[in-house]
Amino acid sequence: xxxxxxxxxxxxxxxxxxxxxxxxxxxxxxxxxxxxxxxxxxxxxxxxxxxxxxxxxxxxxxxxxxxxxxxxxxxxxxxxxxxxxx
Amino acid sequence: xxxxxxxxxxxxxxxxxxxxxxxxxxxxxxxxxxxxxxxxxxxxxxxxxxxxxxxxxxxxxxxxxxxxxxxxxxxxxxxxxxxxxxxxxxxxxxxxxxxxxxxxxxxxxxxxxxxxxxxxxxxxxxxxxxxxxxxxxxxxxxxxxxxxxxxxxxxxxxxxxxxxxxxxxxxxxxxxxxxxxxxxxxxxxxxxxxxxxxxxxxxxxxxxxxxxxxxxxxxxxxxxxxxxxxxxxxxxxxxxxxxxxxxxxxxxxxxxxxxxxxxxxxxxxxxxxxxxxxxxxxxxxxxxxxxxxxxxxxxxxxxxxxxxxxxxxxxxxxxxxxxxxxxxxxxxxxxxxxxxxxxxxxxxxxxxxxxxxxxxxxxxxxxxxxxxxxxxxxxxxxxxxxxxxxxxxxxxxxxxxxxxxxxxxxxxxxxxxxxxxxxxxxxxxxxxxxxxxxxxxxxxxxxxxxxxxxxxxxxxxxxxxxxxxxxxxxxxxxxxxxxxxxxxxxxxxxxxxxxxxxxxxxxxxxxxxxxxxxxxxx
Numbered sequence: 122x123x124x125x126x127x128x129x130x131x132x133x134x135x136x137x138x139x140x141x142x143x144x145x146x147x148x149x150x151x152x153x154x155x156x157x158x159x160x161x162x163x164x165x166x167x168x169x170x171x172x173x174x175x176x177x178x179x180x181x182x183x184x185x186x187x188x189x190x191x192x193x194x195x196x197x198x199x200x201x202x203x204x205x206x207x
Numbered sequence: 208x209x210x211x212x213x214x215x216x217x218x219x220x221x222x223x224x225x226x227x228x229x230x231x232x233x234x235x236x237x238x239x240x241x242x243x244x245x246x247x248x249x250x251x252x253x254x255x256x257x258x259x260x261x262x263x264x265x266x267x268x269x270x271x272x273x274x275x276x277x278x279x280x281x282x283x284x285x286x287x288x289x290x291x292x293x294x295x296x297x298x299x300x301x302x303x304x305x306x307x308x309x310x311x312x313x314x315x316x317x318x319x320x321x322x323x324x325x326x327x328x329x330x331x332x333x334x335x336x337x338x339x340x341x342x343x344x345x346x347x348x349x350x351x352x353x354x355x356x357x358x359x360x361x362x363x364x365x366x367x368x369x370x371x372x373x374x375x376x377x378x379x380x381x382x383x384x385x386x387x388x389x390x391x392x393x394x395x396x397x398x399x400x401x402x403x404x405x406x407x408x409x410x411x412x413x414x415x416x417x418x419x420x421x422x423x424x425x426x427x428x429x430x431x432x433x434x435x436x437x438x439x440x441x442x443x444x445x446x447x448x449x450x451x452x453x454x455x456x457x458x459x460x461x462x463x464x465x466x467x468x469x470x471x472x473x474x475x476x477x478x479x480x481x482x483x484x485x486x487x488x489x490x491x492x493x494x495x496x497x498x499x500x501x502x503x504x505x506x507x508x509x510x511x512x513x514x515x516x517x518x519x520x521x522x523x524x525x526x527x528x529x530x531x532x533x534x535x536x537x538x539x540x541x542x543x544x545x546x547x548x549x550x551x552x553x554x555x556x557x558x559x560x561x562x563x564x565x566x567x568x569x570x571x572x573x574x575x576x577x578x579x580x581x582x583x584x585x586x587x588x589x590x591x592x593x594x595x596x597x598x599x600x601x602x603x604x605x606x607x608x609x610x611x612x613x614x615x616x617x618x619x620x621x622x623x624x625x626x627x628x629x630x631x632x633x634x635x636x637x638x639x640x641x642x643x644x645x646x647x648x649x650x651x652x653x654x655x656x657x658x659x660x661x662x663x664x665x666x667x668x669x670x671x672x673x674x675x676x677x678x679x680x681x682x683x684x685x686x687x688x689x690x691x692x693x694x695x696x697x698x699x700x701x702x703x704x705x706x707x708x709x710x711x712x713x714x715x716x717x718x719x720x721x722x723x724x725x726x727x728x729x
Contacts, residue, residue, distance in 0.1 A: 124713075131716045135630075141296045149289045150445065152282075155431040156438040164430035171415035173429045179281050180487060186292045187483045190476050193296060197472070 133200075141193050148182060211535025212353065219387070219543050223372060226383045230376030237566070237579045240377035241308040241558045242463040247382055249470040253477020256461050258385030259551040260287070260452070260478070261392055261485055263345055263544045269486075270524070271517035273493025274500065277418070277428025279435050280493055284486040286448025291482060293453060295475035301629045301715035303462045303471035309555075310459040310621065311563045314628045317707035319636040319700055321568060323624075326643050328563045330620040331456040333647070334613045335556040336597070338455075339549065339590075341610035343598030346545040352515045353522070353538045362598040368546055370591040373553045374584050378464055381550040388540070388547035393485060395533075395540040399521070400488045402528035403495030411491075418494045421501035428497065440674060447676035451614030454621030457555035468718060496520040499527040549594070557586040612654055618678040619646035623685045629715060631690075632708035635701040638693025646685030653677035 122130070154160030155175045163174035234240055247255070265287055272280030306312040311327040343362055350361035372380045407414040415429065422428045435441050452458065462471045500506050500513065506523045508514050513523065525537040561583040566574040601609065620643045627634045654660060656671035693701070 127713055127717060131712060134716060138296050142293060145289065145292050145296070149285070149449065150442070152285055152445065153438045153441050156435065156441050164432075166429070171412055171419060171429060173278070175278055175430050176281075176490070179278075179285060180490065182285060183288055183483045183487055186289060187479055190292050190295050190479055193292075194472060194476055 211532055212538035215535055215539035216542055219539055223384050227372045227376035227380040230380035234377045236576055240580060240583050243379040243382055245466050247464040249465055249473025250477050252461060252465050252474035254389045255382045255385040256478035257481035258389030258547050262548045263541055267518045267521050269489055270493050270496055270521040274496040274520035275517050276434035278430055279433050282441055282444055284489055286445050288482055288486050290449050290452030291479035295472055299472045299475045300468045303468045304718040305715050306463055308463055308562050309558050310625055314624050317711045318639055318704055323636055323639060324563055324568055326640050328559050331559040334617045335552050338613040339552050339594050340597045340601050342549050343594050344601050347598055358602055359599055363595055366591045366595045369549045369553055372550050374587045378554050381554050384550055385547040388543040391540045391543055395537050396488045399525055400491040403491050406528055414494055414498055418497040422497050443674045443676040443679040447614045447618050447678035450618035450622045450682055454617030457551045460555050496524045499524055553587055553590050556590045557583050560586045615650045615676055615678045619650040619681040619685050623689055627689055632705055633693050635693040635696040635704040637696045638689045641692040642685045642689030645688045646681055649684055650677055650681040
């Protein structure tokens with residue numbers, strides 16, 4: 122792979138990294154909403170259950186982050202197979 | 208003393224000492240010592256990372272906070288967990304492709320080797336020593352409570368065991384101690400969570416309803432606001448935990464124990480998977496502690512406080528749902544947890560001194576391998592002795608404040624240097640050093656004038672700075688100083704630093720055949 126091609130690959134990978142990082146950071150810091158007036162509804166119970174939106178958010182974030190990592194790894198593998206890497 | 212705990216503890220000690228003996232026969236070079244020869248698989252390394260990171264503070268601390276404040280305790284769990292996706296996305300490939308033994312190797316490849324190594328090693332040692340003090344003080348107190356041993360004996364016992372693992376078995380023994388501990392901890396948490404669910408009729412609804420009925424704060428424990436009431440306060444914790452974890456030298460060092468970048472990425476993923484499971488199980492354990500401890504006089508002292516403080520909630524819960532057998536198991540697991548974390552820190556501290564300072568700086572990267580390994584082992588013993596002395600000296604200090612500092616310093620010094628050297632071509636040596644110093648000084652100063660030190664330790668009425676974790680302010684400040692000073696830097700060295708970025712970038716993404724990679728112009 123020549124230098125220009127390598128740089129193209131690097132740019133694509135860096136873009137992908139920042140997209141995944143951005144999604145993670147936005148969701149991560151959205152957890153702070155629980156302590157603001159905007160996120161008041163999160164503190165409510167879901168229907169008649171004792172589970173609140175806040176608790177559901179915590180569990181969902183942990184599971185979503187793991188899935189996000191899985192997607193990142195699969196995407197990396199796919200681009201490797203399609204010849205992105207040397 | 209609980210005989211089950213003692214039996215399990217002895218079994219763990221014998222097993223791990225046998226592993227150390229086995230590992231010592233395979234540790235012949237500094238590469239074996241620092242990174243287990245780079246032959247650990249992704250799954251093993253991911254488990255070891257989880258074992259290294261899921262400290263007693265995570266397990267006992269978060270359960271204790273949930274016991275006190277319900278949902279609010281989960282802030283620390285999310286903070287500790289979310290760093291792992293970012294480690295995979297941002298750092299795993301580039302750090303693994305560029306470094307040899309420590310993250311300092313990475314940052315010193317494009318910046319002026321001597322000065323940046325000194326600063327990065329300084330950051331590493333500060334973080335390792337502070338983390339070590341927090342672990343030793345916590346461990347001494349905990350072992351004193353669990354096994355009824357005098358504090359000093361507990362601290363010396365832990366250090367002697369860790370020295371036996373690390374001095375002889377290096378990273379290989381440390382890795383296996385961490386793997387065993389991770390498996391034991393996850394087994395213990397799983398059994399405890401299972402028993403909580405069993406006693407709640409396998410109904411989360413029943414568990415939460417019982418917890419709400421028993422806790423003095425009632426329904427408030429299901430929502431935010433019991434322990435933390437301000438969004439800025441929560442944000443300070445989230446920033447410190449997230450970026451602090453990404454700057455912890457003993458965690459970054461684990462990326463070099465695998466053969467290649469693919470295994471490094473797998474490590475980060477497996478670590479996430481195990482920790483995700485662990486923190487989700489803690490939701491059940493935390494609310495279980497509320498449901499099964501409140502209202503049970505067996506676990507409370509005459510003054511109405513939980514015996515041993517809120518940090519003992521997880522152990523008391525084990526007694527409540529599993530009797531002496533589970534208590535013994537969880538006590539032994541807690542002890543194993545402490546040993547594994549201290550072992551990881553000791554390897555990291557030894558590598559900073561013998562590899563980063565001696566081999567790379569004093570010997571200009573060409574040390575006598577036998578002397579380096581000998582020095583590494585001596586350094587390990589010295590760190591062990593320092594850990595004993597500091598552990599005893601700081602025994603009456605506030606552990607929470609000692610534990611805060613390494614995360615904030617790692618977030619304000621190590622992380623910005625590492626991130627900017629990997630992702631910004633404009634970073635110069637002068638900018639990196641200026642920013643790191645500002646990050647270090649501001650983080651230590653704000654912690655000192657914050658509530659943990661100014662009020663709790665020094666006894667003043669009101670803190671000068673309102674937050675315990677100042678990284679929300681010190682991290683951006685460090686990055687700003689690094690950027691501005693680098694941007695204004697017109698020195699000859701700055702031209703070299705900027706021009707080194709291109710080759711570093713290509714190597715960080717595509718790696719190289721043969722290690723270690725050639726160093727850029729210095």
